[in-house]
Each structure stands twice: as structure tokens, then as C-alpha cells.
């Protein structure tokens with residue numbers, strides 16, 4: 001019998017282990033010292049983000065021929081988990097760029113398009129975003145109103161997008177350097193036909209409507225409303241074929257949901273470390289908190305739920321093929337279970353720390369605020385319920 005007991009699910013190869021060591025020291029040395037400050041200021045740390053380009057992380061899964069690192073889904077999970085241990089808000093900006101934009105573009109764009117644009121997306125010259133949601137439409141994506149019409153000058157985009165991470169780069173409303181925009185381009189068999197366009201900063205008619213302020217969490221990432229007002233892009237800015245983009249969207253949502261679940265692991269691990277240490281150091285009624293059964297329940301439940309989710313996330317990552325579609329049952333599954341786990345574990349940590357947990361110094365209140373977004377962004381819990389049930393009823397063999 002082969003010796004499978006030495007298999008490390010979390011670092012299956014030496015490359016994965018080296019990646020984890022590299023991103024862990026970067027996080028401790030450069031991300032952690034600024035995390036609380038940028039949360040308080042509600043600002044995005046652009047210079048720090050650009051350093052991720054120097055490390056080859058902005059194009060982690062992208063085509064190596066054009067500046068990407070060509071790594072797999074599990075590598076992306078490692079980076080999101082490690083960054084979110086410290087700063088989930090900063091990590092969300094990273095996710096929007098590297099997963100929603102770069103991974104999507106690298107898989108669906110033509111060779112000419114990749115030659116022209118991918119290197120700038122990977123090396124940190126550009127900060128990018130992906131715009132799917134709208135003021136009136138989130139879960140119900142086929143109801144989107146943003147449209148693109150072919151004119152003699154190219155495709156003319158009109159509409160509004162909402163909640164776009166990295167949509168603005170700063171407080172002055174400088175738009176993302178590059179954005180993938182989903183728009184309606186007609187109808188096929190009575191269903192809206194969705195296509196993707198690449199829009200760069202400086203195109204007339206492309207602007208930031210507003211930076212969304214006063215978010216509960218994820219404050220270290222910028223979120224914006226974006227307006228397209230007769231914005232014309234050349235025909236060469238159509239990504240893939242006309243009407244292909246429901247497929248692009250569905251395929252990319254798989255890695256998006258997996259990496260959002262990975263962020264949950266980072267949040268939970270940090271919260272556990274903090275509550276575990278505190279319960280040993282703090283005393284009440286003459287003994288350490290860890291001696292009290294109710295405190296033990298917070299710590300033990302948190303650990304077991306975190307460990308179970310971590311196994312599910314990494315097992316899904318191991319199997320996820322970035323070029324294929326059809327792995328939604330588990331990409332939705334991991335996001336469904338891990339995001340709520342992270343929120344609960346951060347909440348447990350606040351409870352174990354008492355009053356100290358409720359203030360910024362001990363980090364867990366920030367992690368708790370950040371964790372809530374993971375139950376909404378990239379698909380709500382309710383959307384996962386719908387998808388998983390639909391997939392299991394269509395493919396009962398998933399349960400074999």
C-alpha cells in the first residue's frame with residue numbers, strides 16, 4: 001500500500017510550501033503593521049498592493065507567457081488565507097484584482113489581448129476590477145441593465161455598476177486602471193445575452209460615480225459605484241465571443257468563491273490564536289479563563305469548525321480546474337460553510353476577550369466586521385443554498 005499518510009493537503013508540493021512561507025513573512029513584516037491603520041482610515045494601501053506585483057502574486061494563476069505565475073487554485077487559496085490572517089480588507093482588493101480580473105481575463109482573452117494587457121495587470125502597473133453587480137441587480141445577474149451597442153466607432157456602453165471593489169483607486173475618484181465589465185448585448189432564445197468588455201482609465205464616459213463610504217468592514221479596500229455614459233471601446237476590447245460571458249462569469253465564480261472561503265480560514269485562524277492565548281493569560285475568580293467550561297466550549301467549537309472547513313476548502317482547491325466549469329457544488333459549498341464559520345469564530349473570540357475583544361487593539365472586532373462581507377459578496381448564502389440544491393438534484397451522483 002502506498003504511504004498516503006505523509007501527504008500534506010495544505011502544502012501538497014514544495015512549491016506550495018515555499019509560497020506559503022514567502023507570503024507569511026511578507027504578511028507579518030509588511031501587511032500586519034498597517035492593517036489597523038488602513039481600516040480606521042478607510043483607505044486602500046496602493047503602494048503595498050503594488051509590492052504584490054513584484055512578488056509575482058497579482059497574476060498568480062495567469063498565463064506565464066504574458067507575465068503570470070501560472071500557479072493553481074490551491075496556490076491562490078494559500079495566498080488568500082495567509083493575507084487574511086492579518087488584513088482581510090487588503091486581501092479583498094487583491095482578490096478583486098487577481099481573481100475577478102486577472103484570472104478571468106487570462107482564461108478568456110485572446111493571445112493578442114493578453115500580449116497587450118496581461119503584463120501590466122501582473123506586474124502591478126495597473127490596479128483592476130470586475131464589474132458585474134448593479135444598483136438594482138446583484139444575485140439576479142441576468143436582470144442587469146448595463147448594455148453595449150455596436151456603433152461604427154466600436155461598442156458603446158451605458159449603465160451603472162455598484163459595489164465594485166477597486167472601482168476607485170483613491171479618495172479623489174480615480175477609476176481602476178482597467179475594468180472587466182459585463183453588459184447586455186442582445187438576446188438569445190429569449191434570454192439576455194451577456195458579453196465582457198475591457199475598459200481602461202481615460203476612456204471618455206467611464207467614471208467613478210461615488211466611493212461607497214462607511215462600510216462596516218473590508219474598509220481597507222475601496223468600493224465604488226461606476227458610471228458608463230456613452231463610453232465607446234474599440235471592438236478589440238470585446239473579451240471572448242459575443243454572448244459568451246455567462247460562461248465566463250460562472251466559471252470565474254468558482255475560484256472567486258473558493259478564495260473567499262480561503263479568506264475565512266485566515267480570519268478564523270487568527271481569531272483562534274488570539275482567544276487561545278488570552279484564555280491562558282487572563283484570570284478571573286483566581287484562575288485562567290481556559291479553566292472555565294463555557295470558555296472551553298468557545299475555543300473547542302471554534303477549533304473543530306475551523307479545522308473541518310479548512311479540510312473541505314483545501315480538498316476542493318486540490319480538485320478545482322481553473323479552465324473548467326462544473327465544480328460549483330463545492331465552490332459554493334466551501335463558501336457557504338467557511339464564511340459563517342469565520343464570523344462565528346471571530347464572534348467567539350470577542351466573547352472570550354470580553355470588553356477587550358470589543359476594541360480595535362485586539363484585532364478580533366475588525367476580523368468580525370470583515371467576515372460579514374464574505375456571507376454577501378461573490379454570492380450570498382441564499383444563492384449558495386439555491387445552487388447547491390439545484391446541482392445535487394440534477395447530479396445525484398455527486399453524493400456517491
Ligand SMILES: Cc1cc2nc3c(=O)[nH]c(=O)nc-3n(C[C@H](O)[C@H](O)[C@H](O)COP(=O)(O)OP(=O)(O)OC[C@H]3O[C@@H](n4cnc5c(N)ncnc54)[C@H](O)[C@@H]3O)c2cc1C
Nearest residue numbers: 130131132133137138139163164165376377378379380382
Ligand atoms: C464590499 C463589497 C464588495 C463587492 N465587490 C464587488 C465587485 O468587485 N464586483 C461586483 O460585481 N460586485 C461586487 N459586490 C456585490 C456583491 O456581489 C453583491 O452585493 C451580492 O451579489 C448580492 O447582491 P445584492 O447586494 O444586490 O443583493 P440582492 O441580490 O438584492 O439580495 C438581497 C437579499 O435577497 C436574497 N435573495 C436574492 N435572490 C434570492 C433568491 N432567489 N432566493 C432567496 N434569496 C434571494 C439575497 O440572498 C439577499 O439576502 C460587492 C459587494 C460588497 C458589499
